[in-house]
Amino acid sequence: MSTATGQQQAAAPADEEQPKTPLQRLLGAQAFQILGVLLILIVLFSIAETDAFLSVNNFRNVVVNVSILAILGVGMTFIIITGGIDLSVGSVLVFSGVVAAKVMDALGGEGVGVSVVGALAACASGTLWGLFNGVLVARAKVPPLIVTLGTLGMALGGAQIITGGIDLRGAPTVLTDTIGFGRLFGQIPYLAIIALVVVALGAVILHRTRFGRYTYAVGSNDEAARRVGVKVDRHLILVYTLAGFCAGLAGILNLAFYASTTIAGQSNTALNVIAGVVIGGTSLFGGIGTVAGTVIGLFIPAVLQNGFVIMGVQPFWQQVVVGAFLIAAVYVDQVRRAAATRGASSRRSLSSRFSRPSGARRKESQ
Amino acid sequence: MTPALEARGLRREFGHVRALDGADFDVDPGEVVALIGDNGAGKSTLVKALSGSLAVDSGELYSDGQRVAIDTPAAARSLGIETVYQDLALAPHLDPVQNMYLGREVMRSGLLGHLGFMDHVEMKENTRRAFADLGATVRDFAAPVGSMSGGQRQQIAVARAAAWASRVIFLDEPTAALGVVQTRNVLDLIRRVRDRGIAVVLISHSMPHVIEVADRIQVLRLGRRVATYDAKKTSMEELVGAMTGAISQGAT
Ligand SMILES: Nc1ncnc2c1ncn2[C@@H]1O[C@H](COP(=O)(O)OP(=O)(O)OP(=O)(O)O)[C@@H](O)[C@H]1O
Numbered sequence: 308m309s310t311a312t313g314q315q316q317a318a319a320p321a322d323e324e325q326p327k328t329p330l331q332r333l334l335g336a337q338a339f340q341i342l343g344v345l346l347i348l349i350v351l352f353s354i355a356e357t358d359a360f361l362s363v364n365n366f367r368n369v370v371v372n373v374s375i376l377a378i379l380g381v382g383m384t385f386i387i388i389t390g391g392i393d394l395s396v397g398s399v400l401v402f403s404g405v406v407a408a409k410v411m412d413a414l415g416g417e418g419v420g421v422s423v424v425g426a427l428a429a430c431a432s433g434t435l436w437g438l439f440n441g442v443l444v445a446r447a448k449v450p451p452l453i454v455t456l457g458t459l460g461m462a463l464g465g466a467q468i469i470t471g472g473i474d475l476r477g478a479p480t481v482l483t484d485t486i487g488f489g490r491l492f493g494q495i496p497y498l499a500i501i502a503l504v505v506v507a508l509g510a511v512i513l514h515r516t517r518f519g520r521y522t523y524a525v526g527s528n529d530e531a532a533r534r535v536g537v538k539v540d541r542h543l544i545l546v547y548t549l550a551g552f553c554a555g556l557a558g559i560l561n562l563a564f565y566a567s568t569t570i571a572g573q574s575n576t577a578l579n580v581i582a583g584v585v586i587g588g589t590s591l592f593g594g595i596g597t598v599a600g601t602v603i604g605l606f607i608p609a610v611l612q613n614g615f616v617i618m619g620v621q622p623f624w625q626q627v628v629v630g631a632f633l634i635a636a637v638y639v640d641q642v643r644r645a646a647a648t649r650g651a652s653s654r655r656s657l658s659s660r661f662s663r664p665s666g667a668r669r670k671e672s673q
Numbered sequence: 674m675t676p677a678l679e680a681r682g683l684r685r686e687f688g689h690v691r692a693l694d695g696a697d698f699d700v701d702p703g704e705v706v707a708l709i710g711d712n713g714a715g716k717s718t719l720v721k722a723l724s725g726s727l728a729v730d731s732g733e734l735y736s737d738g739q740r741v742a743i744d745t746p747a748a749a750r751s752l753g754i755e756t757v758y759q760d761l762a763l764a765p766h767l768d769p770v771q772n773m774y775l776g777r778e779v780m781r782s783g784l785l786g787h788l789g790f791m792d793h794v795e796m797k798e799n800t801r802r803a804f805a806d807l808g809a810t811v812r813d814f815a816a817p818v819g820s821m822s823g824g825q826r827q828q829i830a831v832a833r834a835a836a837w838a839s840r841v842i843f844l845d846e847p848t849a850a851l852g853v854v855q856t857r858n859v860l861d862l863i864r865r866v867r868d869r870g871i872a873v874v875l876i877s878h879s880m881p882h883v884i885e886v887a888d889r890i891q892v893l894r895l896g897r898r899v900a901t902y903d904a905k906k907t908s909m910e911e912l913v914g915a916m917t918g919a920i921s922q923g924a925t
């Protein structure tokens with residue numbers, strides 16, 4: 308299909324206003340270019356360390372490392388597309404894990420039922436934090452950067468109050484043995500399957516449904532969305548709630564995987580997720596982004612880390628390289644937006660967004 | 674005839690600025706009313722007040738003689754009122770079809786529709802038709818409108834409003850960025866929309882266009898309607914005089 312349109316395109320006179328073919332669009336997408344970078348990394352590491360890097364086992368490791376981040380990344384992608392930010396996901400993950408651990412402990416036993424209740428408790432906790440974030444952002448008009456910086460502290464503090472600051476260890480073995488370490492057909496980690504389902508659902512909702520359409524519209528020009536009757540505030544609340552749910556789900560998975568609430572271990576989680584989302588081509592200015600890009604963007608740090616460890620390079624280099632990737636990704640986004648938006652209207656809409664609470668979103672590019 | 678939409682004594686202050694100072698306004702079904710006035714006279718403010726995107730401090734609104742409250746864009750929409758805002762109010766990252774249907778997406782039938790899935794084919798076809806009606810020069814239906822020229826964006830906004838209006842359509846300087854041919858198209862579209870029995874309100878600084886296309890001309894000055902003219906019987910000098918305050922009219 309794309310070849311046919313491609314030929315048609317070649318026959319037409321070179322005209323800037325000609326519609327782009329789907330192929331051209333794909334090639335121009337930042338997510339696609341980042342996929343190229345990822346493939347190059349994989350090829351380089353494969354050449355350097357064929358046996359260790361290019362094994363099923365190693366690949367599985369990388370995928371598992373990305374899985375939980377990818378679930379957080381789905382919610383974060385929605386939020387950043389609205390022009391917002393969520394710094395609280397790591398803390399909400401911890402809080403949800405703690406609540407789940409407490410609930411399962413109180414119920415006692417190792418059964419499936421207990422695990423299910425624990426999972427529901429985690430998802431509910433996350434959802435409530437997300438709702439809290441959303442209401443403050445949309446109704447109280449507090450900038451999302453500040454709201455989620457606040458809930459980052461509140462959720463982490465809350466988790467520490469509940470536990471006395473000491474990690475709860477021990478989840479039902481059903482949970483750790485299946486979701487934590489289990490594999491479908493002895494090959495595919497359940498963790499990865501769950502992540503894949505969440506990613507697929509997220510992508511369908513974002514790219515195929517009205518909810519997704521409104522997410523882009525709100526991030527693109529919230530005043531325009533409001534004037535055509537989109538309930539912007541309600542939509543923002545739903546988006547933050549969705550991200551909270553993702554963090555809650557990640558919380559129970561994290562607990563299953565580490566068999567610990569990892570209270571001290573999540574301080575960089577939100578920033579890592581944001582980095583992945585942004586590297587994957589989602590614009591911090593709102594209105595642009597894809598779930599697929601986020602997944603690719605999360606694989607880059609994971610592959611780098613993995614490759615460096617195998618090659619015996621100091622793993623600290625990973626942070627340096629990822630930082631450079633992040634800056635490059637935002638730079639490319641800036642250049643693109645400058646080239647793509649012309650005329651006063653879009654500029655006005657951009658500046659009008661800065662006067663809204665979503666305005667503080669840009670601080671995150673660290 | 675009962676006006677399709679009538680406003681009485683609208684007031685709205687921004688700090689010390691009285692944007693609307695007891696403004697009256699009315700437009701009949703199947704009539705083109707031009708709303709003119711100097712920069713800052715309050716035209717855009719009046720349009721926003723009548724399309725539910727700006728709250729007024731006081732004043733009354735009537736739709737077909739019925740007292741109505743137009744306090745949200747949704748309320749305006751349910752009264753069949755559509756607006757091309759001066760700043761167009763398009764979402765720059767969405768494509769023309771998505772903008773055209775923003776807030777009223779056509780859903781798939783059955784379960785998929787209930788799950789939030791949209792009927793892209795239907796929306797694209799209708800958009801194509803609406804643009805063809807307008808003779809719009811938008812060629813790329815999948816590019817973000819933010820990448821299009823000011824005139825193309827204006828055509829999208831006009832096509833959107835014209836497609837949805839069923840009672841009243843406001844056009845706040847809809848031809849400001851348009852070329853000669855496209856301006857012609859919009860003026861023709863205004864007549865066609867009027868012939869559908871819809872009330873058209875045109876805001877423009879181009880007196881020749883106003884005189885050409887309008888049935889009545891209402892002059893706004895310092896947030897108040899100071900004159901109403903029959904477009905057939907007025908002249909450029911008279912209009913400019915009324916706008917600047919050199920002529921005052923007690924007429925209808
Ligand atoms: N949101 C706002 N905040 C403060 N003042 C405003 C606002 N909107 C309008 N005004 C003021 O109200 C007055 C009327 O503005 P309005 O935009 O209605 O004028 P206009 O007749 O549309 O002018 P133009 O021909 O330039 O479009 C101006 O003095 C303007 O500064």
Ligand SMILES: [Mg+2]
Nearest residue numbers: 716717718759
């Ligand atoms: Mg104006």
